[in-house]
Amino acid sequence: MTSAEIIELTDKYVMRTYGRLPLALVRGQGARVWDAEGKEYLDFVAGLAVCSLGHCHPAVVEAIASQARKLMHVSNLYHIEPQAKLAQLLVENSCGDRVFFCNSGAEANEAAIKLARKYGKIHGGQEKYEIITALKSFHGRTLAAITATAQPKYQKGFEPLPAGFKYVPFNDVEALSRAVNPSTCAVLLEPVQGEGGVNVATPEYLKAARELCDRYNALLIFDEVQCGLGRTGKFLAYQHYGVEPDIFTLAKALGGGFPIGAMVAKEKVAVAFSPGDHASTFGGNPLACAAGLAAVGCLLNEGVIENAARVGAYLKDRLLELAGWFSFVKEVRGLGLMLGMELTVEGKEIVSKCQDRGLLINCVDNHILRFIPPLVITRAEVDEAVEILAGVLAEMKQ
Known part of the structure; x- marks a missing residue:
């Protein structure tokens, strides 16, 4: 054509x-x-x-072709070898302990929002559900993700939006300090904002976010969908700052061109999810994870x-x-x-x-x-x- x-x-x-x-x-x-x-x-x-x-x-193409000849999809009712191996690779090269696989960045952020709220209710009661995000952020196109995205142009026409989100200016430590409170279950930030204009977080801002989350028993979530996986010159963007999140999300580069997303959490947080709390039919399928293994392997080793x-x-x-x-x-x-x-x-x-x-x-x-x-x-x-x-x-x- x-x-x-x-x-x-x-x-x-x-x-x-x-x-x-x-x-x-x-x-x-x-x-x-x-x-x-x-x-x-x-x-x-x-x-x-x-x-x-x-x-x-070539490595990603060959991994996809090879896996496609063997097994493209099975349900998460069963154990999947490439999924387990990719989870291991991500954990061994980050501060995370457990991985949930999905198909996109929006899905990864949805999973993070759900895990944060579940954790908040377990450890702080029914009123601990508020999530704070930054103005000019972008976290995806699903209903919860556009609500987390503090840009009205993405939200217009889709109201009413889910409750429990609060927005603060990016890199404004004082505003963030005023916003975090006992009802806060998480602060969700991009270390480098992509769609918002390539805005780089200051070290002071991310360190303050970490300290505030620790003070109020809230989770620090980093959206590394765009800025993660080598894009900033480190494997993960948070590694520039010496600040570890409780949860971080990945997608985009994770499959080398093949659709896959991931939500990675520390063990103390991950245990808030029980079987049945969250799922994805295609998440972590053999084909996507084979592509991910090849892509991440090349990033780390070449x-x-x-x-x-x-x-x-x-x-x-x-x-x-x-x-x-x-x-x-x-x-x-x-x-x-x-x-x-x-x-x-x-x-x-x-x-x-x-x-x-x-x-x-x-x-x-x-x-x-x-x-x-x-x-x-x-x-x-x-x-x-x-x-x-x-x-x-x-x-x-x-």
């Missing part, structure tokens, strides 16, 4: 829940993707931080995380160069290969012009360009991307 035919078919039959760009991608390899006509693009979106190993990494830190620093320096050239670039921020460039102008046209020149980037909050390329990206590919972006910004300046 041609791109036009794919777009026409999509418009006719698929629900219009996405503001899609006029582009139909049909193939990917490494940091490159191609449309139906064969035009090549350098991908600095990576499936929205999903394809951290690049597109179609220098991918170190590359994210090294090349991420280089990309940040190159973006800061552009900030010095163009007055409408307000700030460059982020960690590793999770970077944002805040503009004083809207970014939609810049995204479109970059796409025309063969570079895929993303814009959040209308005026923040987000750079989340595969973690295997090279300095040469960074230079290629920055050259295209510089040309577009120069055109915008004129």
Whole structure:
């Protein structure tokens, strides 16, 4: 099919829940993707931080193919070898003790919300159910997850929202201190906010959150769906801060492109769930966990995380160069290969012009360009991307 035919078919039959760009991608390899006509693009979106190993990494492809020939799905009524092995790998490389598998980041956060409320009621009574989140956060699209997401644009039209959520400004220690109280069962934060504009938590903020949770017997939950799994130059973003959560959530990069999510908790918290309290038909299926084992194994053993830190620093320096050239670039921020460039102008046209020149980037909050390329990206590919972006910004300046 041609791109036009794919777009026409999509418009006719698929629900219009996405503001899609006029582009139909049909193939990917490494940091490159191609449309139906064969035009090549350098991908600095990576499936929205999903394809951290690049597109179609051989180890992930082989793991999926091999597992598909043996067993794709069985119920969680039975024990599943790849699930057990992936749980072990995540626990041995984090502060967690037990893992619940699901299919997405929203589901992982739903599981965390349910576990926090169950734990709160066991240890603090029926009134200990309040969850505090940060303004500009994003935690998913299910009803509880959009309620946790402190951005009204995601909530509009879906009221009434579930009760028991409270919002505070990100990185405001004083506001967080005023908000946490005996009814608080959890504080849910992204160490680096993604959809909210690539906002990086300060060490003081996360340490204060940990201390407040300890003081009020509440749980500290880190949403690492986007910022986890090597994206910031550490395996998990919280490892930059010396602050351990009681629960953290993962998805996106966990399957190397295959859908899988996980909620990881410390033992004292995990025991609040009993059989029947939570479940997922497809969660932790053999195929997804085989992909996860391959993807996480590559992240940990092939220098991918170190590359994210090294090349991420280089990309940040190159973006800061552009900030010095163009007055409408307000700030460059982020960690590793999770970077944002805040503009004083809207970014939609810049995204479109970059796409025309063969570079895929993303814009959040209308005026923040987000750079989340595969973690295997090279300095040469960074230079290629920055050259295209510089040309577009120069055109915008004129």
